Every structure is written in C-alpha cells, then in structure tokens.
Amino acid sequence: MTTDDPLDASLTGARDALAAVDPAQPAAALPLLRxxxxxVSQAIDETLARTVLADNVSIRAAAQLAGLSENAVGPRLARTAALAAYGDATGRVSAKGVERARYDVERGEYAPVPPPAPMRFRARRND
Structure with a gap:
C-alpha cells in the first residue's frame, strides 16, 4: 500500500520494519531496527511541522512536546514536505518561515513540496 502522506508512510514503514525483527537473530535485527x-524520526519531523503549521503552536512549544531543544526543531522542519520550501540558506525553518507558511495557508497559496533527499554516509573504499 502506498500513500502520498509522508507521516502515514513513515509510520507504516516503521511498523513493517519492527514486525520483521526476530529477536533470536540480533545481527539481522539491527538494520531493521535502524x-x-x-x-520514527521522520514521523516526528512531519508531526512537528503539522503542529506548528496547523495547530499554531510555537516552535518552542512543539520542541517541548517532542522532548527536543528549540534549536533542534528548525533543521527538522526543513526536512519535511510541509515546510521544506520555507527554509533559509542555513537549512533551517525559523519562526519567520512558519509565519509565512501560515499566511500562505490562510490565503490559499500554500503548496507543500518534497524536501531534498537526505545526505547518506558512504564509506570510503581503501583498495
């Protein structure tokens, strides 16, 4: 089952990965748990974005609800479909970006865009 909702997709994927874990095979379980x-981290990010955008909760209050520092929320918001377009040059969504997004929603000009693909670690080859 595919979904266009990033939050639903993250939650479904996390459930599937956890369901595939066999505690009797720890080596096979590690990649699934990771x-x-x-x-789950992506789901938290998407929920943070929805909280500050739709529920008019401040970044500080959303951080407290998620058990994060206020400074940790800006980069997480910039990785979401809901607020990626409102990030600044430093890769953060500030209170100013959230206010602009709320204004766009109010005027009917809001259109979420997919965030850029996350950077991935690649080990160097030492041949």
Whole structure:
C-alpha cells in the first residue's frame, strides 16, 4: 500500500520494519531496527511541522512536546514536505518561515513540496 502522506508512510514503514525483527537473530535485527528508528524520526519531523503549521503552536512549544531543544526543531522542519520550501540558506525553518507558511495557508497559496533527499554516509573504499 502506498500513500502520498509522508507521516502515514513513515509510520507504516516503521511498523513493517519492527514486525520483521526476530529477536533470536540480533545481527539481522539491527538494520531493521535502524530503519525503524529513521522512520520514527521522520514521523516526528512531519508531526512537528503539522503542529506548528496547523495547530499554531510555537516552535518552542512543539520542541517541548517532542522532548527536543528549540534549536533542534528548525533543521527538522526543513526536512519535511510541509515546510521544506520555507527554509533559509542555513537549512533551517525559523519562526519567520512558519509565519509565512501560515499566511500562505490562510490565503490559499500554500503548496507543500518534497524536501531534498537526505545526505547518506558512504564509506570510503581503501583498495
């Protein structure tokens, strides 16, 4: 089942990864647990964005609800479909970006865009 909702996709993927974990095979479980953790983190990011955008909660209050520092929320918001377009040059969404997004929603000009693909670690080859 595919979905266009990033939050739903993250939650479904995390559930699937956790369901595939066999505690009797720890080596096989590690990649699945890591994938589930990444997807839960994405779900938190999307929920943070929805909270500050739709529920008019401040970045500070959303950070407290998620158990994060206020400074950790800006980069996480910039990785979401809901607020990626409102990030600044430093890769953060500030209160000013959130206010602009709320204004765009109010005027009917809001259009979420997919965030850029996350950077991935690649090990160097030492041949």
């Amino acid at each position: 994938r589930a953790a990444e997807l």
